[in-house]
Amino acid sequence: ETGVTQSPTHLIKTRGQQVTLRCSSQSGHNTVSWYQQALGQGPQFIFQYYREEENGRGNFPPRFSGLQFPNYSSELNVNALELDDSALYLCASSWGDVGQETQYFGPGTRLLVL
């Protein structure tokens, strides 16, 4: 167990809707990263937050947005859902901002878009 928790575990939405996924970091960690894992693929980096500021972003459109709160928990918001957004969404927490810190993953939220 990493101490990283995510909610909900599963979610079904329809195309065009909006979704919010939540992540609680491991105690003592101030950095959270979000990844999208499509079926049969490796995780793809969405973005990272360090001390409530975005610290890096992957190749995802602006309808993917995030927040990090003062307690270092985090949200991933996806607007105007598309069928291809169906995936496992993973968050990972770490300590520090220089991109070399080991990331510990939560169990993920499985999103299905119909």
Add this chain to the structure above:
Amino acid sequence: GEDVEQSLFLSVREGDSSVINCTYTDSSSTYLYWYKQEPGAGLQLLTYIFSNMDMKQDQRLTVLLNKKDKHLSLRIADTQTGDSAIYFCAESNNQGGKLIFGQGTELSVKP
């Protein structure tokens, strides 16, 4: 660009050694990681190696890094049925905290 490649499948007998291979393209990689993912679960960190090291051993796990060839391997000694899972190789550098993952190698351990 950044790319990480892994073979997709590996099948071994219980008690044998497993070797999972990975190649990467980014010469500025600083850390390289191995994660394990069981069905329906998140990623479990197994081990990692800093780019200035050649080898790291941690109980049944041995990581070998050939930085010249950009080749990383994970050896699991005395492989057990509980080791059946998907293994991901990942690299990181100093660019915004992201990990670049391979596609994963599905390890099947037969009794």
